Amino acid sequence: MKILWKNQIVERDTVKIDIEDRAYQYGDGLYEAIRIYHSEMFMFDEHFDRLARCAKEIRLELPFSRNELKENLEKLIALEKITEGEAYLQVSRGIKSPRNHLIPLPGTVEAILTANVIPIKRDIESQEKGHTACIVEDQRWLHCNIKSLSLLGNVLSLNEAVEQGYDDALLVRNGFFTEASASNLWFVIDGKLYTHEDGNLVLPGITKMKLREIARELDIQIIEKAVPVTKLDQIEECFASNSIHEVTPIVSINEIPVKDGKRGPITKLLLEKYIEATI
Numbered sequence: 245m246k247i248l249w250k251n252q253i254v255e256r257d258t259v260k261i262d263i264e265d266r267a268y269q270y271g272d273g274l275y276e277a278i279r280i281y282h283s284e285m286f287m288f289d290e291h292f293d294r295l296a297r298c299a300k301e302i303r304l305e306l307p308f309s310r311n312e313l314k315e316n317l318e319k320l321i322a323l324e325k326i327t328e329g330e331a332y333l334q335v336s337r338g339i340k341s342p343r344n345h346l347i348p349l350p351g352t353v354e355a356i357l358t359a360n361v362i363p364i365k366r367d368i369e370s371q372e373k374g375h376t377a378c379i380v381e382d383q384r385w386l387h388c389n390i391k392s393l394s395l396l397g398n399v400l401s402l403n404e405a406v407e408q409g410y411d412d413a414l415l416v417r418n419g420f421f422t423e424a425s426a427s428n429l430w431f432v433i434d435g436k437l438y439t440h441e442d443g444n445l446v447l448p449g450i451t452k453m454k455l456r457e458i459a460r461e462l463d464i465q466i467i468e469k470a471v472p473v474t475k476l477d478q479i480e481e482c483f484a485s486n487s488i489h490e491v492t493p494i495v496s497i498n499e500i501p502v503k504d505g506k507r508g509p510i511t512k513l514l515l516e517k518y519i520e521a522t523i
């Protein structure tokens with residue numbers, strides 16, 4: 245299997261990761277997960293824009309240009325013969341020895357890119373039947389708008405949910421829903437679509453961006469405002485969105501069915517239109 249490492253396409257088993265790589269020691273780095281349809285990356289520019297914005301926020305200098313990254317990933321997709329799949333890339337701040345929390349001075353460390361591409365298929369069963377979820381206290385840091393490699397809060401939340409027999413965790417901070425463990429969260433209440441406003445408490449999803457556009461075209465009213473848990477009994481539909489799984493209905497929360505426990509009409513329509521946009 246070929247991968248991208250330091251802007252070169254190489255065989256995966258030839259890569260050496262240093263034990264003092266800051267991504268490995270601190271989770272000091274960023275990542276993106278981009279969906280591939282028909283051998284092409286979907287919304288690559290939007291993913292790159294988010295990566296560049298996050299890099300600026302954590303003071304990491306990206307070791308590639310937009311075009312360089314795009315061309316190399318396209319080459320990798322062709323070499324690995326991926327028609328439908330995922331491109332995962334991460335950028336570590338680099339290797340610094342001896343280990344020290346402080347961000348190394350510019351020019352003393354070089355950021356390192358790694359990326360791979362894998363085939364994946366649309367999970368039609370989950371998209372139709374939906375997932376069960378439970379509410380978990382949002383235990384993440386306060387920079388959730390940064391797509392950081394440090395995902396322990398998300399990892400522990402999902403694990404807590406799965407250990408209790410649920411498919412996913414709906415995160416709640418100060419009584420308001422923020423996100424699911426690896427996706428943005430949406431609700432239909434009184435026929436209107438709600439999702440948490442962008443800001444430091446949620447990741448500004450690329451799928452969210454596309455769904456916002458689609459909802460506007462469909463004249464579905466969107467309110468970007470956090471939904472309080474106290475509105476649980478008023479939720480008509482709920483779904484999660486991310487690049488890899490697109491739109492996943494949440495059909496029960498803490499074992500209470502959302503409406504009739506089946507995917508709702510707005511969720512279905514948004515997914516259909518989203519899929520149309522990927523063709």
Ligand SMILES: Cc1ncc(COP(=O)(O)O)c(C=O)c1O
Pocket residue numbers: 277398423424425426427428446447448449450451452485486487488
């Ligand atoms: C916590 C979190 N929120 C939202 C998203 C959705 O982001 P996107 O639509 O860009 O994939 C993700 C995706 O991984 C995520 O991990």
